[in-house]
Amino acid sequence: MPKGEGKLIAQNKKARHDYTIIDTVEAGVVLQGTEIKSIRNSRVNLKDGFVKVRNGEAFLYNVHISPYDQGNIFNHDPLRTRKLLLHKKQIAKLASETKNTGITIVPLKIYLKDGFAKVLIGLAKGKREYDKRETLRRKDQERQISRVMKNFQ
Template sequence: MGKDSIKQISYNRQARHNYFVEESLEAGIELFGTEVKSLRCGGLNLKDAWCDFENGELFVKQMHISPYEQGNIFNRDPMRPRKLLLHRRELNRLFGLVKQQGITLVPLQVYFKGPRVKVEVGLCKGKKLYDKRDDMAKRDAQRDIDRAMKDRSRR
């Protein structure tokens, strides 16, 4: 494995279903040792996670990292808010977008990039129910087309 090898830990499928992802960016995350060990074992759930600003800093909330089994007293609260590491100008730009345009920040995936844990954060706008139905209809139509092409190539 190279220095910049990427190993995906968790992917937030629910985010792409509930939101239009306008843009995504990579951020570091502040973790403790037992949390990183738990991530290496695959103990992460991003389903209900979201990002919020507190005192000019960006935090990920509702991201569940399972307690490390051999961690004993060093384990932290699995649902605690975790600080995201971004440059100040990026934080200012995101803060402006969230406050003025009503954009939501949602973690899309968490992965190892070399020895470091990174979070892909998406700038998202919420989908209405009819948008979700349109997406499902397009996906079903594409699946039918792919199936028909596959059947046709077999003949």
């Protein structure tokens, strides 16, 4: 987690299961009207989200931010494309990395930092099925070891 991270709103656990995360970057998000209120109410789903770089700008796709309950006509489209706020060098690095085959950019977390919504995005390489099984096996072994060590203390 980046230093000074605020309140965690949503986390994409499936991304860590399906991908090997190579690098992470913190980005701001351009929001409309009542979206920040929905985010503060933890009404966010990152499961199918991804990031694309187009024309020197980064955009967040398929992240579902539910409409705000008291939003009336000012509500937003829940699945709209949202612009990410990054430095030019960061965007250039992400664009060059995604030109490699098998590398994609996925949102890992949304959190509030100093009153602003931030997205932790990760450069990810897809895992094969046997890699996923190996990861689950390793987690299970670590859990068993910690359980046994707990009993000895």
